[in-house]
Amino acid sequence: DAGVTQSPTHLIKTRGQQVTLRCSPKSGHDTVSWYQQALGQGPQFIFQYYEEEERQRGNFPDRFSGHQYPNYSSELNVNALLLGDSALYLCASSSTPGAPEQYFGPGTRLTVT
Amino acid sequence: SQKIEQNSEALNIQEGKTATLTCNYTNYSPAYLQWYRQDPGRGPVFLLLIRENEKEKRKERLKVTFDTTLKQSLFHITASQPADSATYLCALPFTGGGNKLTFGTGTQLKVEL
Numbered sequence: 487d488a489g490v491t492q493s494p495t496h497l498i499k500t501r502g503q504q505v506t507l508r509c510s511p512k513s514g515h516d517t518v519s520w521y522q523q524a525l526g527q528g529p530q531f532i533f534q535y536y537e538e539e540e541r542q543r544g545n546f547p548d549r550f551s552g553h554q555y556p557n558y559s560s561e562l563n564v565n566a567l568l569l570g571d572s573a574l575y576l577c578a579s580s581s582t583p584g585a586p587e588q589y590f591g592p593g594t595r596l597t598v599t
Numbered sequence: 600s601q602k603i604e605q606n607s608e609a610l611n612i613q614e615g616k617t618a619t620l621t622c623n624y625t626n627y628s629p630a631y632l633q634w635y636r637q638d639p640g641r642g643p644v645f646l647l648l649i650r651e652n653e654k655e656k657r658k659e660r661l662k663v664t665f666d667t668t669l670k671q672s673l674f675h676i677t678a679s680q681p682a683d684s685a686t687y688l689c690a691l692p693f694t695g696g697g698n699k700l701t702f703g704t705g706t707q708l709k710v711e712l
């Protein structure tokens with residue numbers, strides 16, 4: 487049973503560029519949440535997708551957007567990259583939007599230079 | 600606003616001893632609290648969930664307590680092993696429903712031989 491997978495593993499981008507990160511949820515899960523984790527900090531909630539719609543959003547600017555596909559996989563897009571966007575981006579899946587247990591993927595390490 | 604505090608100083612203990620980590624929170628009455636383990640460069644791994652009406656929960660060598668009056672959770676690892684060395688994160692669900700989480704900054708545990 488495959489867990490949560492994310493791609494790519496690492497990514498280096500230049501300020502001002504755009505990036506797309508991808509996530510496939512755990513089998514049987516239909517809800518995907520995205521988190522940003524800066525070095526030495528705990529993960530911060532970006533947004534959650536369910537039934538192909540953004541359901542909840544954290545305190546992140548509109549430069550952060552996402553998408554969920556019919557197969558429940560999801561993308562996180564970040565436009566106009568800033569140096570401060572350098573972080574580990576984590577995807578978490580759950581069986582429903584309210585299910586307490588969430589399973590995290592290995593993350594994508596984004597470095598903005 | 601909701602705030603979670605974990606001891607930011609690393610905890611070093613000897614193999615075989617019990618490690619105790621603390622999570623304090625303010626401005627919050629969570630329905631449950633979670634503990635995660637995170638290894639460097641990897642995503643958090645779910646360990647235990649304890650609900651507001653539970654005082655204590657155990658899983659193998661792990662024990663979690665939840666005091667809603669003190670607004671505190673303690674996380675214990677008994678008979679600690681070097682393989683337990685990692686960062687441990689405390690997480691609470693946002694108010695307003697759903698399973699989006701607020702995380703503490705984590706406590707790094709190092710178990711020495």
